[in-house]
Amino acid sequence: MTAGGPPPVTVINDKDDHPDWTAAAHTAHDPDLGRLTIDPSPANGAPAALAHDLLYALGKRLPQGGETHGTWADSQRPAWDAACAWTLAHHIGHLIVCRTDRLTHARFRQLLTLRERSGIRLTLLWHRPVSPALTTLLDETPHHIIDALPHARVALEQTEHPPADTSNPGQHPNSEPAPCQDNGQWITPHAPLNGVVVDRPARTPCPGAAGGTPSASPSPHGDGFTARDVLTVRLTTVAHPLHAAALTIHAITGADINRLALTRSIDITETATAVKVHDSTAHRRCRLYPLPSWASPLIRAARIHGQLKDHAPDSPLFPLITAQGGEQLHLTAAGIRYALGSTQ
Known part of the structure; x- marks a missing residue:
């Protein structure tokens, strides 16, 4: 968590649903700088669907192959626990969420809970005029609203330092392996190292x-x-x-x-x-x-x-x-x- 709690929520009000605003949000996506943009699909009705969107944006893939294999991912709390842990482990300090005007109240609350647990900066794109529904959702949450595209671009490009309790000095925040060719073959373990x-x-x-x-x-x-x-x-x-x-x-x-x-x-x-x-x-x-x-x-x-x-x-x-x-x-x-x- 950041000192003193997470930053206020930023609401970017794209009241005319212009593509430039969404494009700016997608351009801001840069996990190496701690910024992650997700564009949730309202058609996915699973209780943990928004957590799945976050996991996919982090490069994770949900388990396949049967009911037993995917039980944890189908449950809301375990899926959000996983998403929160990866958010902190990969030093994501700024989460940008598009199409939040289409989210249900429950999913909106899930985002606010993630913000509290992880201390991230949360930016929400609202693609219609501000409504009483939004005001009610954010009634007890510190927030500010931006309704000009130049100001929105500045807000979208903000980065946050990784939370102090998850810092990893001397290492790249996203130390991923280099891309390589995968032919899909089974892999057996190599000889282990000598500890x-x-x-x-x-x-x-x-x-x-x-x-x-x-x-x-x-x-x-x-x-x-x-x-x-x-x-x-x-x-x-x-x-x-x-x-x-x-x-x-x-x-x-x-x-x-x-x-x-x-x-x-x-x-x-x-x-x-x-x-x-x-x-x-x-x-x-x-x-x-x-x-x-x-x-x-x-x-x-x-x-x-x-x-x-x-x-x-x-x-x-x-x-x-x-x-x-x-x-x-x-x-x-x-x-x-x-x-x-x-x-x-």
């Missing part, structure tokens, strides 16, 4: 990853496009932060379902540059692994998701998706054609 063994004195609790110093950062890409490159791109499209983080940790460290089930928020460094993987419940020789830059937003999103859910930092991070042999995680892995649990 740094962290000994635990007897009769002491297993500490988290804070203060850990892995020996070297892994290279996110080799020479030319490889299966690892393709996998990193696929992982960035996984829509749920916990699923994305668990699969990323598996791909980098080789941690099986049982060890993933032991992972806690405190096992990820504040900057999401390293993760601690436990050897077993005995915690005798746990290992600390460095994380490549592309993985940091994915891992950081999982920590943020836990904070949004008010989970204790030392509680398991992936309890639901590692239950029953990791059934839910295997379904997500199948969705990106990743052979979870295989070796190479």
